[in-house]
Amino acid sequence: MPTDDVEMIRDLLRAFRKKRIEPEWDRLNVPDADRYGALWRELTQLGVTSFGLPAAAGGVELDARSRCDILLELGAASPALAFGLVGHVTALSLLAEASGGALPPLVAAAAPEARFALVGSVLDRAPGEGFRVVSNGETTLSGTLRAGLAYPDWLVVPAWEGERPRLCALRADDAGVRFSGKPSSHGLGLVPFGDLSLEHYAMRPEHVLAWPDSGRAANEADGLVTALLAGMAGELADRSMRYALERYQGGKMIHEHDAVQELTGPIELARRTLRTLAIAALSEERPGDGGTAALAVDLVRQCGLDAVQTLGGYGYMEDYRVERYLRDANTLETHWVHAAARRRAIARARFAEMAR
Numbered sequence: 001m002p003t004d005d006v007e008m009i010r011d012l013l014r015a016f017r018k019k020r021i022e023p024e025w026d027r028l029n030v031p032d033a034d035r036y037g038a039l040w041r042e043l044t045q046l047g048v049t050s051f052g053l054p055a056a057a058g059g060v061e062l063d064a065r066s067r068c069d070i071l072l073e074l075g076a077a078s079p080a081l082a083f084g085l086v087g088h089v090t091a092l093s094l095l096a097e098a099s100g101g102a103l104p105p106l107v108a109a110a111a112p113e114a115r116f117a118l119v120g121s122v123l124d125r126a127p128g129e130g131f132r133v134v135s136n137g138e139t140t141l142s143g144t145l146r147a148g149l150a151y152p153d154w155l156v157v158p159a160w161e162g163e164r165p166r167l168c169a170l171r172a173d174d175a176g177v178r179f180s181g182k183p184s185s186h187g188l189g190l191v192p193f194g195d196l197s198l199e200h201y202a203m204r205p206e207h208v209l210a211w212p213d214s215g216r217a218a219n220e221a222d223g224l225v226t227a228l229l230a231g232m233a234g235e236l237a238d239r240s241m242r243y244a245l246e247r248y249q250g251g252k253m254i255h256e257h258d259a260v261q262e263l264t265g266p267i268e269l270a271r272r273t274l275r276t277l278a279i280a281a282l283s284e285e286r287p288g289d290g291g292t293a294a295l296a297v298d299l300v301r302q303c304g305l306d307a308v309q310t311l312g313g314y315g316y317m318e319d320y321r322v323e324r325y326l327r328d329a330n331t332l333e334t335h336w337v338h339a340a341a342r343r344r345a346i347a348r349a350r351f352a353e354m355a356r
Helices: 003-027 033-046 064-077 079-098 105-110 216-246 258-283 291-316 322-337 339-355
Strands: 116-118 131-136 138-148 154-161 164-171 193-202 208-210
Touching: 003 033, 003 064, 033 079, 064 079, 064 216, 064 258, 079 116, 079 154, 079 164, 079 208, 079 216, 079 322, 131 164, 138 154, 138 322, 216 258, 216 291, 216 322, 258 291, 291 322, 291 339, 322 339
Parallel strands: 116 154, 131 154
Antiparallel strands: 131 138, 138 193, 154 164, 164 208
Protein backbone atom coordinates (compact mmCIF):
# COMPACT_ATOMS: atom_id res chain seq x y z
CA MET A 1 0.00 0.00 0.00
CA PRO A 2 1.40 3.46 -0.87
CA THR A 3 2.78 5.57 1.96
CA ASP A 4 0.10 8.24 1.44
CA ASP A 5 -2.65 5.66 2.01
CA VAL A 6 -0.97 4.43 5.20
CA GLU A 7 -0.82 7.97 6.56
CA MET A 8 -4.45 8.52 5.57
CA ILE A 9 -5.49 5.49 7.63
CA ARG A 10 -3.56 6.77 10.64
CA ASP A 11 -5.03 10.26 10.25
CA LEU A 12 -8.57 8.85 10.06
CA LEU A 13 -8.04 6.80 13.19
CA ARG A 14 -6.56 9.76 15.06
CA ALA A 15 -9.60 11.83 14.08
CA PHE A 16 -11.86 8.94 15.21
CA ARG A 17 -10.10 8.94 18.56
CA LYS A 18 -10.41 12.71 19.00
CA LYS A 19 -14.06 12.77 18.00
CA ARG A 20 -15.41 9.54 19.49
CA ILE A 21 -13.05 8.04 22.08
CA GLU A 22 -11.77 11.04 24.03
CA PRO A 23 -15.21 12.58 24.78
CA GLU A 24 -16.41 9.22 26.13
CA TRP A 25 -13.26 8.01 27.90
CA ASP A 26 -14.85 7.95 31.35
CA ARG A 27 -17.74 5.83 30.02
CA LEU A 28 -15.54 3.28 28.27
CA ASN A 29 -14.64 1.40 31.44
CA VAL A 30 -17.88 -0.56 31.84
CA PRO A 31 -19.60 -3.00 29.45
CA ASP A 32 -22.01 -1.21 27.13
CA ALA A 33 -23.28 -2.99 24.02
CA ASP A 34 -24.83 0.12 22.49
CA ARG A 35 -21.73 2.25 22.92
CA TYR A 36 -19.46 -0.50 21.61
CA GLY A 37 -21.78 -1.09 18.64
CA ALA A 38 -21.79 2.58 17.71
CA LEU A 39 -17.98 2.74 17.81
CA TRP A 40 -17.72 -0.49 15.79
CA ARG A 41 -20.03 0.85 13.07
CA GLU A 42 -17.74 3.83 12.64
CA LEU A 43 -14.71 1.56 12.38
CA THR A 44 -16.58 -0.42 9.73
CA GLN A 45 -17.23 2.78 7.79
CA LEU A 46 -13.49 3.53 7.96
CA GLY A 47 -12.84 0.11 6.40
CA VAL A 48 -10.61 -1.25 9.16
CA THR A 49 -12.78 -4.24 10.17
CA SER A 50 -12.53 -6.15 6.86
CA PHE A 51 -8.84 -6.96 6.51
CA GLY A 52 -9.39 -10.45 7.94
CA LEU A 53 -11.45 -11.36 4.88
CA PRO A 54 -10.02 -12.37 1.49
CA ALA A 55 -10.53 -9.81 -1.26
CA ALA A 56 -12.95 -12.16 -3.03
CA ALA A 57 -15.20 -12.04 0.03
CA GLY A 58 -15.18 -8.25 0.29
CA GLY A 59 -12.04 -7.94 2.36
CA VAL A 60 -9.44 -5.17 2.27
CA GLU A 61 -5.85 -6.17 1.54
CA LEU A 62 -3.36 -4.23 3.64
CA ASP A 63 0.39 -4.54 4.00
CA ALA A 64 2.12 -5.32 7.30
CA ARG A 65 2.80 -1.69 8.19
CA SER A 66 -0.83 -0.67 7.61
CA ARG A 67 -2.21 -3.53 9.72
CA CYS A 68 0.29 -2.70 12.45
CA ASP A 69 -0.61 0.98 12.45
CA ILE A 70 -4.36 0.29 12.66
CA LEU A 71 -3.92 -1.76 15.83
CA LEU A 72 -1.28 0.62 17.20
CA GLU A 73 -3.64 3.59 16.91
CA LEU A 74 -6.59 1.65 18.34
CA GLY A 75 -4.45 0.18 21.12
CA ALA A 76 -3.48 3.70 22.15
CA ALA A 77 -7.05 5.00 21.90
CA SER A 78 -9.08 2.10 23.32
CA PRO A 79 -7.42 -1.26 24.07
CA ALA A 80 -10.85 -2.84 24.57
CA LEU A 81 -11.95 -1.89 21.05
CA ALA A 82 -8.63 -3.11 19.66
CA PHE A 83 -9.07 -6.39 21.57
CA GLY A 84 -12.41 -6.89 19.84
CA LEU A 85 -10.91 -6.10 16.44
CA VAL A 86 -8.11 -8.67 16.86
CA GLY A 87 -10.63 -11.36 17.76
CA HIS A 88 -12.83 -10.39 14.81
CA VAL A 89 -10.02 -10.32 12.25
CA THR A 90 -8.46 -13.56 13.48
CA ALA A 91 -11.81 -15.37 13.45
CA LEU A 92 -12.44 -14.34 9.85
CA SER A 93 -8.89 -15.27 8.81
CA LEU A 94 -9.28 -18.75 10.31
CA LEU A 95 -12.69 -19.30 8.71
CA ALA A 96 -11.46 -18.14 5.30
CA GLU A 97 -8.43 -20.43 5.40
CA ALA A 98 -10.35 -23.40 6.78
CA SER A 99 -12.95 -23.15 4.02
CA GLY A 100 -10.46 -22.63 1.19
CA GLY A 101 -11.06 -18.91 0.83
CA ALA A 102 -14.82 -19.18 0.31
CA LEU A 103 -16.67 -18.76 3.60
CA PRO A 104 -19.63 -21.03 4.41
CA PRO A 105 -22.73 -19.46 2.79
CA LEU A 106 -24.46 -18.29 5.98
CA VAL A 107 -21.20 -16.88 7.33
CA ALA A 108 -20.36 -15.18 4.02
CA ALA A 109 -23.77 -13.51 3.93
CA ALA A 110 -23.25 -12.10 7.43
CA ALA A 111 -19.53 -11.26 7.19
CA PRO A 112 -19.64 -7.75 5.67
CA GLU A 113 -21.54 -6.28 8.62
CA ALA A 114 -21.49 -8.86 11.44
CA ARG A 115 -19.07 -8.92 14.36
CA PHE A 116 -17.11 -12.14 14.91
CA ALA A 117 -15.26 -13.32 18.01
CA LEU A 118 -12.64 -16.01 18.35
CA VAL A 119 -13.12 -17.96 21.58
CA GLY A 120 -9.71 -19.21 22.68
CA SER A 121 -7.24 -21.28 20.66
CA VAL A 122 -6.13 -24.89 20.39
CA LEU A 123 -2.59 -23.55 20.83
CA ASP A 124 -3.27 -23.23 24.56
CA ARG A 125 -5.06 -26.53 25.18
CA ALA A 126 -4.29 -30.21 24.98
CA PRO A 127 -6.67 -32.55 23.12
CA GLY A 128 -9.87 -32.93 25.10
CA GLU A 129 -9.54 -29.60 26.92
CA GLY A 130 -11.98 -26.78 26.25
CA PHE A 131 -14.74 -27.41 23.72
CA ARG A 132 -15.43 -30.85 22.24
CA VAL A 133 -17.16 -31.91 19.02
CA VAL A 134 -19.03 -35.21 18.97
CA SER A 135 -20.36 -36.67 15.71
CA ASN A 136 -22.77 -39.53 16.33
CA GLY A 137 -25.73 -39.18 14.03
CA GLU A 138 -25.83 -35.52 15.05
CA THR A 139 -22.86 -33.18 15.35
CA THR A 140 -22.82 -31.43 18.73
CA LEU A 141 -20.51 -29.01 20.52
CA SER A 142 -20.03 -28.98 24.29
CA GLY A 143 -17.77 -27.26 26.78
CA THR A 144 -17.21 -24.23 28.97
CA LEU A 145 -14.51 -21.59 28.66
CA ARG A 146 -13.91 -18.21 30.26
CA ALA A 147 -13.78 -15.55 27.57
CA GLY A 148 -14.15 -11.88 26.78
CA LEU A 149 -16.79 -11.38 24.09
CA ALA A 150 -17.06 -7.99 22.40
CA TYR A 151 -20.80 -8.31 21.65
CA PRO A 152 -20.34 -10.63 18.65
CA ASP A 153 -22.97 -11.79 16.19
CA TRP A 154 -20.97 -14.95 15.44
CA LEU A 155 -18.68 -17.09 17.56
CA VAL A 156 -15.73 -18.97 16.10
CA VAL A 157 -14.90 -21.75 18.55
CA PRO A 158 -11.78 -23.94 18.40
CA ALA A 159 -12.68 -27.43 19.56
CA TRP A 160 -11.39 -30.99 19.64
CA GLU A 161 -12.96 -33.98 17.93
CA GLY A 162 -10.97 -36.71 19.62
CA GLU A 163 -7.40 -35.57 18.96
CA ARG A 164 -8.28 -33.64 15.81
CA PRO A 165 -8.64 -29.85 16.11
CA ARG A 166 -11.78 -28.33 14.63
CA LEU A 167 -13.10 -24.85 13.96
CA CYS A 168 -16.80 -24.27 14.63
CA ALA A 169 -18.92 -21.26 13.61
CA LEU A 170 -22.21 -20.54 15.38
CA ARG A 171 -24.59 -17.69 15.99
CA ALA A 172 -23.98 -15.96 19.31
CA ASP A 173 -27.69 -15.32 19.90
CA ASP A 174 -28.85 -18.93 19.51
CA ALA A 175 -30.86 -20.30 22.42
CA GLY A 176 -28.27 -22.95 23.28
CA VAL A 177 -25.46 -20.42 23.72
CA ARG A 178 -25.03 -19.32 27.33
CA PHE A 179 -22.68 -16.49 28.24
CA SER A 180 -22.71 -14.97 31.71
CA GLY A 181 -20.90 -11.75 30.88
CA LYS A 182 -19.95 -9.34 33.67
CA PRO A 183 -17.66 -6.32 34.04
CA SER A 184 -14.01 -7.31 34.33
CA SER A 185 -12.47 -6.81 37.75
CA HIS A 186 -9.27 -5.73 35.98
CA GLY A 187 -9.05 -4.11 32.54
CA LEU A 188 -10.62 -3.96 29.07
CA GLY A 189 -13.70 -2.75 30.91
CA LEU A 190 -15.84 -2.03 27.85
CA VAL A 191 -15.93 -5.77 27.05
CA PRO A 192 -17.86 -8.23 29.28
CA PHE A 193 -16.01 -11.31 30.54
CA GLY A 194 -17.57 -14.53 31.71
CA ASP A 195 -18.13 -18.23 31.04
CA LEU A 196 -19.27 -19.32 27.60
CA SER A 197 -21.10 -22.64 27.98
CA LEU A 198 -22.42 -25.02 25.33
CA GLU A 199 -24.08 -28.32 26.17
CA HIS A 200 -24.74 -30.67 23.24
CA TYR A 201 -25.26 -27.67 20.99
CA ALA A 202 -26.42 -28.94 17.58
CA MET A 203 -23.94 -27.80 14.91
CA ARG A 204 -24.58 -27.44 11.20
CA PRO A 205 -22.11 -29.91 9.63
CA GLU A 206 -20.92 -27.28 7.12
CA HIS A 207 -19.97 -25.04 10.05
CA VAL A 208 -17.56 -27.59 11.53
CA LEU A 209 -14.25 -27.21 9.67
CA ALA A 210 -10.80 -28.74 9.94
CA TRP A 211 -8.44 -26.51 11.87
CA PRO A 212 -6.04 -24.79 9.40
CA ASP A 213 -2.59 -26.28 9.94
CA SER A 214 -0.57 -23.53 8.25
CA GLY A 215 -0.52 -21.37 11.39
CA ARG A 216 -0.84 -18.18 9.33
CA ALA A 217 -3.81 -16.84 11.28
CA ALA A 218 -2.01 -17.47 14.58
CA ASN A 219 0.99 -15.55 13.28
CA GLU A 220 -1.27 -12.70 12.15
CA ALA A 221 -2.88 -12.55 15.59
CA ASP A 222 0.56 -12.56 17.21
CA GLY A 223 1.58 -9.50 15.20
CA LEU A 224 -1.72 -7.68 15.71
CA VAL A 225 -1.67 -8.14 19.49
CA THR A 226 1.93 -6.92 19.54
CA ALA A 227 0.88 -3.82 17.57
CA LEU A 228 -1.97 -3.25 20.04
CA LEU A 229 0.53 -3.43 22.90
CA ALA A 230 2.90 -1.09 21.06
CA GLY A 231 0.11 1.50 21.04
CA MET A 232 -0.39 1.04 24.78
CA ALA A 233 3.36 1.42 25.37
CA GLY A 234 3.29 4.64 23.36
CA GLU A 235 0.51 6.04 25.52
CA LEU A 236 2.36 5.09 28.70
CA ALA A 237 5.53 6.76 27.39
CA ASP A 238 3.72 9.96 26.37
CA ARG A 239 1.75 10.28 29.58
CA SER A 240 4.58 9.53 31.98
CA MET A 241 7.03 11.81 30.15
CA ARG A 242 4.51 14.63 29.87
CA TYR A 243 3.91 14.45 33.60
CA ALA A 244 7.67 14.44 34.26
CA LEU A 245 8.02 17.63 32.22
CA GLU A 246 5.38 19.37 34.35
CA ARG A 247 6.12 18.14 37.88
CA TYR A 248 8.52 20.14 40.10
CA GLN A 249 10.07 18.39 43.10
CA GLY A 250 13.31 18.46 45.06
CA GLY A 251 14.42 21.78 43.62
CA LYS A 252 14.04 20.83 39.93
CA MET A 253 11.67 19.34 37.39
CA ILE A 254 11.41 15.61 37.97
CA HIS A 255 12.49 14.70 34.43
CA GLU A 256 15.95 15.91 35.45
CA HIS A 257 16.20 13.25 38.17
CA ASP A 258 18.16 10.13 37.21
CA ALA A 259 15.57 7.92 38.89
CA VAL A 260 12.79 9.25 36.65
CA GLN A 261 14.92 8.87 33.54
CA GLU A 262 15.60 5.26 34.54
CA LEU A 263 11.85 4.68 34.71
CA THR A 264 10.75 6.48 31.54
CA GLY A 265 13.62 5.63 29.20
CA PRO A 266 12.71 1.91 28.94
CA ILE A 267 9.07 2.80 28.22
CA GLU A 268 10.13 4.90 25.23
CA LEU A 269 12.41 2.11 24.02
CA ALA A 270 9.56 -0.41 24.39
CA ARG A 271 7.36 1.74 22.14
CA ARG A 272 9.98 1.67 19.37
CA THR A 273 10.86 -1.99 19.81
CA LEU A 274 7.31 -3.30 19.84
CA ARG A 275 6.28 -1.54 16.63
CA THR A 276 9.31 -3.03 14.88
CA LEU A 277 8.51 -6.49 16.26
CA ALA A 278 4.86 -6.22 15.20
CA ILE A 279 5.73 -5.27 11.61
CA ALA A 280 8.30 -8.08 11.46
CA ALA A 281 5.75 -10.65 12.68
CA LEU A 282 3.07 -9.43 10.27
CA SER A 283 5.56 -9.56 7.39
CA GLU A 284 6.55 -13.18 7.96
CA GLU A 285 5.02 -16.29 6.44
CA ARG A 286 5.41 -18.83 9.22
CA PRO A 287 3.31 -20.71 11.75
CA GLY A 288 2.49 -18.54 14.73
CA ASP A 289 3.39 -19.55 18.26
CA GLY A 290 2.38 -16.41 20.17
CA GLY A 291 5.98 -15.68 21.13
CA THR A 292 6.07 -12.07 19.97
CA ALA A 293 2.93 -11.13 21.90
CA ALA A 294 4.20 -13.04 24.95
CA LEU A 295 7.33 -10.87 25.00
CA ALA A 296 5.31 -7.74 24.25
CA VAL A 297 2.79 -8.15 27.05
CA ASP A 298 5.55 -8.63 29.63
CA LEU A 299 7.23 -5.44 28.41
CA VAL A 300 4.03 -3.42 28.54
CA ARG A 301 3.09 -4.65 32.01
CA GLN A 302 6.50 -3.47 33.23
CA CYS A 303 6.00 -0.19 31.34
CA GLY A 304 2.70 0.26 33.16
CA LEU A 305 4.31 -0.31 36.56
CA ASP A 306 7.12 2.14 35.72
CA ALA A 307 4.62 4.75 34.49
CA VAL A 308 2.59 4.44 37.71
CA GLN A 309 5.79 4.85 39.74
CA THR A 310 6.81 7.91 37.69
CA LEU A 311 3.55 9.61 38.61
CA GLY A 312 3.78 8.54 42.25
CA GLY A 313 0.42 8.62 44.01
CA TYR A 314 -1.20 10.21 40.96
CA GLY A 315 -0.33 7.07 38.99
CA TYR A 316 -3.15 5.23 40.74
CA MET A 317 -5.74 7.83 39.76
CA GLU A 318 -8.01 7.30 36.76
CA ASP A 319 -7.47 10.93 35.71
CA TYR A 320 -3.98 10.16 34.42
CA ARG A 321 -5.02 6.91 32.73
CA VAL A 322 -1.74 5.01 33.16
CA GLU A 323 -3.29 2.66 35.72
CA ARG A 324 -6.01 1.69 33.25
CA TYR A 325 -3.46 0.79 30.58
CA LEU A 326 -1.69 -1.38 33.15
CA ARG A 327 -4.97 -3.13 34.01
CA ASP A 328 -5.72 -3.57 30.30
CA ALA A 329 -2.33 -5.21 29.76
CA ASN A 330 -2.91 -7.59 32.67
CA THR A 331 -6.31 -8.61 31.31
CA LEU A 332 -4.95 -9.00 27.78
CA GLU A 333 -2.32 -11.38 29.12
CA THR A 334 -4.93 -13.44 30.96
CA HIS A 335 -7.49 -13.70 28.16
CA TRP A 336 -5.38 -13.75 25.00
CA VAL A 337 -1.60 -13.95 25.33
CA HIS A 338 -1.02 -16.51 28.15
CA ALA A 339 2.63 -15.45 28.16
CA ALA A 340 4.03 -18.01 30.61
CA ALA A 341 2.46 -20.94 28.75
CA ARG A 342 3.67 -19.62 25.40
CA ARG A 343 7.24 -19.19 26.69
CA ARG A 344 7.32 -22.78 27.94
CA ALA A 345 5.87 -24.11 24.68
CA ILE A 346 8.44 -22.20 22.64
CA ALA A 347 11.28 -23.51 24.82
CA ARG A 348 10.04 -27.09 24.47
CA ALA A 349 9.76 -26.76 20.70
CA ARG A 350 13.25 -25.31 20.45
CA PHE A 351 14.77 -28.02 22.65
CA ALA A 352 13.07 -30.68 20.54
CA GLU A 353 14.42 -29.07 17.38
CA MET A 354 17.96 -28.92 18.77
CA ALA A 355 17.78 -32.52 19.95
CA ARG A 356 16.96 -33.89 16.48
